[in-house]
Amino acid sequence: MLNKYPLWKTLMVAIIVALGALYATPNLYGESPAVQVSGLRGVQADTATLDRIRAQLEASNLTFDSISLENGQVLTRFNNTEDQLKARDVLDDNLGKQFSVALNLTPNTPEWLAAIGGSPMKLGLDLSGGVSFLIEVNMKEALNKAKTGMVGDFRGDLRNEKIRYRSVKEANDAVKVIFRKVEDLEAGQALLKKRYRDLLLTTDEDTLTLTAKMTKQKIKEIREYALDQNITIIRNRVNELGVAEPLVQRQGKKHIVIELPGVQDTATAKEILSATATIEFRLVDTEGDLSNALNGRVPANSILLRDKDGKPSLLKKRVMLTGDHIIDAKSGFDEYSRPQVNISLDSAGGSKMSSGTKSNIGKPMATVFIEYKSTDKKDAEGNLVFEKHQEIISVATIQSRLGKSFRITGAGSPAEARNLAILLRAGALVAPIAIVEERTVGPTLGAENVKLGFEAIMMGFGLVFIFMMIYYRAFGVVANLALGANLVLIVAVMSMLPGGAALTLPGMAGIVLTVGMAVDANVLIFERIREEIREGKTIQQAIHQGYDAAFSTIIDANITTLIAALILFAIGTGPVKGFAITLSIGILTSMFTSVVGTRAVVNAIWGGKRLDKLSI
Numbered sequence: 001m002l003n004k005y006p007l008w009k010t011l012m013v014a015i016i017v018a019l020g021a022l023y024a025t026p027n028l029y030g031e032s033p034a035v036q037v038s039g040l041r042g043v044q045a046d047t048a049t050l051d052r053i054r055a056q057l058e059a060s061n062l063t064f065d066s067i068s069l070e071n072g073q074v075l076t077r078f079n080n081t082e083d084q085l086k087a088r089d090v091l092d093d094n095l096g097k098q099f100s101v102a103l104n105l106t107p108n109t110p111e112w113l114a115a116i117g118g119s120p121m122k123l124g125l126d127l128s129g130g131v132s133f134l135i136e137v138n139m140k141e142a143l144n145k146a147k148t149g150m151v152g153d154f155r156g157d158l159r160n161e162k163i164r165y166r167s168v169k170e171a172n173d174a175v176k177v178i179f180r181k182v183e184d185l186e187a188g189q190a191l192l193k194k195r196y197r198d199l200l201l202t203t204d205e206d207t208l209t210l211t212a213k214m215t216k217q218k219i220k221e222i223r224e225y226a227l228d229q230n231i232t233i234i235r236n237r238v239n240e241l242g243v244a245e246p247l248v249q250r251q252g253k254k255h256i257v258i259e260l261p262g263v264q265d266t267a268t269a270k271e272i273l274s275a276t277a278t279i280e281f282r283l284v285d286t287e288g289d290l291s292n293a294l295n296g297r298v299p300a301n302s303i304l305l306r307d308k309d310g311k312p313s314l315l316k317k318r319v320m321l322t323g324d325h326i327i328d329a330k331s332g333f334d335e336y337s338r339p340q341v342n343i344s345l346d347s348a349g350g351s352k353m354s355s356g357t358k359s360n361i362g363k364p365m366a367t368v369f370i371e372y373k374s375t376d377k378k379d380a381e382g383n384l385v386f387e388k389h390q391e392i393i394s395v396a397t398i399q400s401r402l403g404k405s406f407r408i409t410g411a412g413s414p415a416e417a418r419n420l421a422i423l424l425r426a427g428a429l430v431a432p433i434a435i436v437e438e439r440t441v442g443p444t445l446g447a448e449n450v451k452l453g454f455e456a457i458m459m460g461f462g463l464v465f466i467f468m469m470i471y472y473r474a475f476g477v478v479a480n481l482a483l484g485a486n487l488v489l490i491v492a493v494m495s496m497l498p499g500g501a502a503l504t505l506p507g508m509a510g511i512v513l514t515v516g517m518a519v520d521a522n523v524l525i526f527e528r529i530r531e532e533i534r535e536g537k538t539i540q541q542a543i544h545q546g547y548d549a550a551f552s553t554i555i556d557a558n559i560t561t562l563i564a565a566l567i568l569f570a571i572g573t574g575p576v577k578g579f580a581i582t583l584s585i586g587i588l589t590s591m592f593t594s595v596v597g598t599r600a601v602v603n604a605i606w607g608g609k610r611l612d613k614l615s616i
Contacts, residue, residue, distance in 0.1 A: 003540050003543050003544055003602070003603045003606070003607035003608060004603055004607045004608045005599070005600055005603045005604070005607070009596075009600065010600050010603075010604065013596060013597055013600040016489075016592070017485050017488070017489070017597070019492070020485070020488050020489040020491075020492035020493075021488050021492070022113075022118070022492075023117075023118055023492040023495055023496050024488050024489075024491040024492040024495060025113065025118065026107060026109040026113055026114075026118045026119055026120040026495060027120045027121055027491055027495065029107065029108040029109055029110070029120070030107075030108055031105040031106060031107050031108060031120075032065060032077045032078065032079075032105070032106055032107075032108055033077070033078050033080065033081045033083075033084035033103070033104075033105060034075055034076060034077045034078065034084065034103075034104045034105065034106040035075075035076045035078070035084060035087045035088050035091065035101060035102070035103060035104065036073055036074070036075050036076075036101075036102045036103075036104045037049065037053060037073060037074040037075075037076075037091060037095065037099050037100070037101055037102075038072065038073040038074075038099065038100050038102070039072065039098060039099055039100075044072045044413075044418075045069065045072055045073055045074045045099065046069070046072075047069060049069075049074055049099070050067060050068075050069045050074050052095075053067065053074050053076065053091060053095075054067055056090055056091060056094050057076070057087055057090065057091075060086070060087075060090045062078075062083055062086055062087050062090065063078075063079065063083060064076050064077060064078050064083070064087070065077040065078060065079060075104075075106060077106060084103060085103075088101055088103055105128065107119060107120045117496070118495070119495055120495060121491065121494045121495045121502075121503045122261065122502045122503070123261060123450070123502060123503050123504075124247075124259075124261050124502040124503060124504035124505070124507070124578060125247070125259045125260070125261040125441055125504075126441070126449055126504055126505045127261075127449050127450050127453070127503060127504060127505060128261045129261075129440075129441045130259065130260050130261040130440075130441055131259075131260050131438065131439070131440050131441070132257070132258065132259045132260075132438070132439040132440075132441065133257070133258045133259075133260075133435050133437065133438050133439075134251070134255055134256075134257055134435070134436050134437035134438075135234075135255065135256040135257075135258060135433045135434070135435060135436070136254055136255055136433065136434050136436045137226055137227055137230055137254050137255070137256065137431050137432075137433055138386055138431050138432045138433070138434070139223050139226060139254050139431065140379070141386065141431045141432050142222055142223065142225075142226035142430055142431035143214075143219065143222055143223075144170075145430070145431065146214070146222050147170050147174075147175055147214075148170065148319070149322075150175045150196075150199075150212065151168050151169065151170060151175055152318070152319070152352075154168045154175065154177055154192065154212075155168050156352075156355065157191060157192070157195060158177070158188055158191070161187070161191055163179075163184055163187050163188050163191065164179070164180045164181070164184050165177055165178065165179050165180065165184065165188065166178040166179065166180055166208075171211075173213060173214075174211050174212060174213045175211075175212045176209055176210070176211050176212075177192075177209070177210045177212070178207070178208055178209050179208045179209075179210070180208070181208070182205055182208065184208075185203060185205065185208050185209075185210060188210055189201060189203055189210055192210070192212065196212070198214070198215055198217065198218040198221075199212045199213065199214060199215065199218065200212070200213045200214070200215055223253065223254070225430065226430040226431040227250055227253075227254065227256070228250075229324075229429075229430045230256060230429050230430055230431060230433065231248055231249070231250055231256055233429055233430075234248050234256065234258065234429075234433075235248040238258075238260070247259035255436075256433070261502060279322065279323030279326070279367060279368070279369060279370070280319050280320075280321070280322050280323070280367075280368045280370060281319070281320045281321040281322075281353075281356075281365055281366070281367055281368070282315040282316050282317075282318070282319055282320060282365070282366050282368055283315065283316040283318075283320060283356075283360060283363060283364070283365055283366075284313055284314065284315055284316070284363065284364040284365065284366055284395060285299065285301075285302040285314040285315055285316050286363060286364065288302050288314045290312065290313075290314050293312075293314050294312060298314070299314070301316065301317050301318070302314050302315060302316060302317060303315055303316075303317055303390075305366075305368060305390050305391065305392050306391065306392065307391060307392040307393065307395075308391060308393070311392075313366060313392055313395065315366050315368070315392075320352065320353065320356040320357075320365070321345075321349055321352050321353050321356065324349075324430065325345045325346050325348060325349025325350075325352070326343060326344070326345060326349065327344050327345065327346050328343070328344040329341055329342065329343050329344070329420075329421045330342045330421055331414070331417040331418045331420070331421040332417075333414075334407070339413060339414045339416065339417035340407045340408060340417060341394075341407065341408045341417050341420050341421050342405070342406075342407050343405065343406055343407065343408065344404060344405050345403075345404045345405070346404075347404065349404070350403045350404030350405075353402045353403060353404075353406065354401060354402060354403045357398050357401050357402045358401045360398055361398055361399070361400060361401065362397065362398065362399075363397070363398055364395050364396065364397050364398070365395070365396060365397075365398050366392050366394070366395045367392070367393050367394045367395075367396075367408060367420075368390055368391070368392055368393070369390070369391045369392075369393045370388065370389070370390050370391075371388075371389045371390075371391075371432075386432050386434065393416075393420060394408055394420065396408050408420070449505050453505055453508035454508075456508065456509075456512055457487075457508060457511055457512055457515070460512045460515045460516070461483065461484075461487070461515055464480075464483065464515060464516070464519050465480050465483070468480055468483075468519060468522070472522075472526050472616055473615040473616060474615035474616070475522075475526055475529075475602070475614075475615065475616040478598050478601045478602060478605075479519060479522040479526070479594075479598060481597075481598075481601065482518070482522065482593040482594055482597045482598045482601075483515065483518055483519060483593070485593045485597055486514070486515075486518050486586070486589050486590050486593040486594070487511070487515070489589040489592070489593065490511060490514065490582065490585055490586050490589055493585050493589065494581075494582070494585065502578065503578070503582070504575060504578030504579075505575070505578075506575040506576070506578045506579035507578035507579060507581060507582040508582070509579060510578070510579045510580070510581070510582030510583035510586060511582050511586060513583060513586070514582070514583060514586025514587065514589075514590055517558070517561070517586070517587065517590055518586070518590035518593065518594050519594075520557075521550075521554045521558075521590065521591070521594035521595060522594050522598060524550040524553055524554060525546050525547055525550045525554075525594075525595075525598070526546070526616055528545070528546040528549050528550045529542050529543055529545075529546030529547075529614070529616060530542075530616060531546075532545045532546055533614065533616075539606070539611040539612070539613075539614050540607070540608075540609075540611070542614070543602060543606065543607070543614075547595070547599055551595060554591065554594070554595060555591070558587050558590070558591050561583070561587055562584060562587045562588070565580045565583040565584040565587065566580070566584060568580035568583075569581060569584065
């Protein structure tokens with residue numbers, strides 16, 4: 001007999017809807033204000049830190065819901081934001097500079113639900129509140145770094161080809177190479193012209209000098225590379241440090257916009273961004289006199305730097321390798337159970353490291369952490385002026401000739417090794433950055449947006465619900481059930497997506513649009529059933545033909561809309577992507593609920609029966 005689903009199809013529909021309801025449930029539990037304490041570089045929160053925090057809160061008569069140690073961070077949940085803010089101030093005053101104290105919002109998902117992967121949707125900056133930064137990339141430093149790289153590359157190329165020279169050094173906007181003889185000048189010019197076609201080379205035979213300048217195209221490429229790489233690296237760093245659904249995108253020729261939803265205080269966000277610094281590897285100057293250097297007499301080819309504890313070391317000025325070439329870094333332990341960091345380089349970095357270490361086996365090599373901090377001053381060209389801060393984070397002995405893979409020992413504690421691995425793995429900035437504008441979106445404004453968006457969805461749902469009930473009677477009730485299931489599935493899929501997908505205000509608009517599109521499919525089906533009945537078909541034939549005939553039309557309409565949504569997602573940014581995500585998910589779930597779901601219900605209620613009338 002027509003219109004009877006096999007049992008497995010009915011069970012499939014029921015199970016999918018039930019799972020959707022289960023994984024949408026975490027969104028009903030809300031969030032609690034919390035204070036998150038995490039260690040800064042080289043320090044990790046432990047049980048002693050947890051006990052210390054608990055004691056300080058109890059001494060200040062602050063009531064908290066729970067306190068726990070999770071992933072090296074202490075998380076304390078509170079009933080209200082007033083206690084949360086007071087706790088932040090207490091811990092800031094008592095924990096010292098070794099720890100970062102951040103305000104946070106944590107989901108109240110039950111443990112049993114979290115254990116099976118249940119979690120609420122992440123909300124975008126416009127809904128959850130958070131912080132937004134406008135970052136300026138120092139393009140002048142990017143060009144200076146490119147020139148410094150040219151100096152090292154020129155030296156290596158000339159040395160490998162056994163072309164003798166007196167010096168290679170930077171000179172304003174160029175790099176100058178002084179040779180010993182005219183023959184060396186000519187050979188050097190031929191070599192560099194062949195290898196560096198994007199440079200303008202000029203020679204002066206009287207002074208045996210070759211001058212290399214970058215073309216306008218080369219300068220443009222360096223600027224674009226600096227901006228694009230910084231965007232990638234900042235995104236990696238933010239992801240490594242656990243900020244949910246960040247937005248990192250370019251704005252203009254030298255600016256980057258960063259949005260961190262859910263972060264409630266700018267201090268935490270600045271801590272995350274300040275970790276995006278530069279790494280360099282330098283040989284330790286074992287021949288220089290450290291005591292003379294401490295008295296101000298630093299050798300011409302060396303620099304004096306200190307580690308975080310203030311211990312000084314004399315290092316070679318020449319940089320062996322920068323962090324640009326690191327593609328992976330993992331912490332671990334050596335054969336003596338000492339912490340170490342295993343590093344992998346790209347091919348160019350492997351060649352440089354191999355060349356730099358082959359004649360320095362047994363000598364110490366330092367890993368230097370470099371930060372550029374803005375002075376809030378600008379130069380004549382309008383670029384921000386930065387101060388360079390350098391710190392030694394590890395010194396290890398070169399035990400053999402290194403290549404694309406090597407390890408750093410002497411990184412301190414296991415926590416320091418882990419933090420160093422994160423720092424190296426996420427990459428080194430191509431050019432320093434400075435925060436030129438910061439904006440905080442309060443959770444109150446976000447809550448208002450959530451309320452208005454939710455009201456819009458409910459209003460759209462309610463109007464469609466009433467219309468379908470009046471116009472299609474019993475079949476309208478079935479369509480409304482499918483519409484409700486569709487909303488549940490959208491929320492469930494948004495909550496279950498790998499890495500999470502942030503719901504934004506435009507995303508809510510996508511859900512409202514989906515409500516209309518979902519019911520449109522049922523209107524096509526129901527109108528076709530009515531038409532079949534008017535032509536004299538039996539009830540069962542009308543239902544069967546109605547679904548089958550309308551299916552191709554529904555597929556065509558939804559596929560074209562889905563293609564448009566995918567294009568929006570591919571080329572759009574920020575709000576456009578948020579709209580495209582919810583629209584795409586809504587199209588897929590609505591095709592399932594409107595066609596497969598409603599047919600399962602219709603078949604279960606009216607299928608296989610001899611009917612003279614149909615409530616449609």
